[in-house]
Amino acid sequence: MTIVLGEPRVDELGSAVRALREWQYDGSPFQLHPGDIGWFWRFGPEATAAAVRTWSRDGRILAIGLLDGPDLLRLTMAPDVMRDEELARQLADDLAGHHVLPAGKVYLEAIQGALVHDLLTDNGWGVDEPWTPLRRDLTEPVADPGVRIEVVGPDLVSTRTAVQRSAFGGSTFTDDRWHAMAAGLPYADARCLLAFDDNGDAVATVTVWSAGRGKPGAVEPMGVHADHRGHGHGRAITLAGAAVLRELGSSSVVVYTPSANVGAVATYRSAGFEAGPEIRDRRRDA
Structure with a gap:
């Protein structure tokens, strides 16, 4: 056929x-x-x-x-x-x-x-x-991130979306959109996490997605609040996300980011990810 x-x-x-x-x-x-x-x-x-x-x-x-x-x-x-x-x-x-x-x-x-x-x-x-693809094996336990981590539930949605909007200029992520995402089929095997500093401020966030036990999970997106960059919070929230995926049964965790975003590549590498050969999208100009 x-x-x-x-x-x-x-x-x-x-x-x-x-x-x-x-x-x-x-x-x-x-x-x-x-x-x-x-x-x-x-x-x-x-x-x-x-x-x-x-x-x-x-x-x-x-x-x-x-x-x-x-x-x-x-x-x-x-x-x-x-x-x-x-x-x-x-x-x-x-x-x-x-x-x-x-x-x-x-x-x-x-x-x-x-x-x-x-x-x-x-x-x-x-x-x-x-783009640079990065992967981390989850066979062994993940190091403690060194900060307080909370799984986002209804009481933390507004904090979660606020960190997202701060981390990504132009983001339109609202509470309603978080609830729409959380009601979707793939979110049954996903978690949103928040990292908090010693002052109790929410400093970073990540959403992690499992594809099932024994399969690679993904992190998308990960971001640090604009007022709290440069303190290792990106590494901390990435480690926390990797640990949660391991608990969910993921065999590894994958992500990719524009190679020009050297800060993001460095953050993932600091959290134990290994970079693979660069990949490129295809483009048609007309």
Whole structure:
């Protein structure tokens, strides 16, 4: 049968999330994680469904994309179809035909090693700025972060969102959006954490996402309050997040960040993450 491009309904998002969980494994190329859909869920289930694309054959989902903005598609696929020629050609055709991304300058984050990269190059896609992937094994216990850590519940939501907005200029993360995210399917295996300094001030935050026992978890996002930078709080909250993922059964924790953000790369490395070879999004200028 032919490969079908789909736009799932809200009640079909569970199938996409389950597929993403199945595709995560230690040593895999960096790829779309269930937590990426979970973080997007802050905009609500309808918006999340509208941003997800699936490619299926014989009723099986082969590839999943997340429109993480109007001009960026984040794409991954099942490990056994990375070099599937029919899938690669369908993906390339859908991208060339503007069925997924609009005309003009657009970006594609596609899992490394997939055959579709060869076809994209033939179709005039270039590469964009480098990103640094980082990974930490969770076999051994994680060091104590050295600060007070709290798991965010209803009483700490406003503090959590305030730290987020301070850490990321232009952030629109509100209490309502936290509650929307927390009501999403992926958040069943996620936690939001806050770090507090000796004065009782909330200084950093992280959200961690498990993909299930024995699979890599993800941290997205992690940020330090603008008034409390330069004191090691990014390392502390990252260690706390890694420890929580280990408790949830994750085998490792992964994250990636723009290589130009040398401060973020240094923070993750200080928390025991190892940097892998740089990866680049694909870019089409017209």
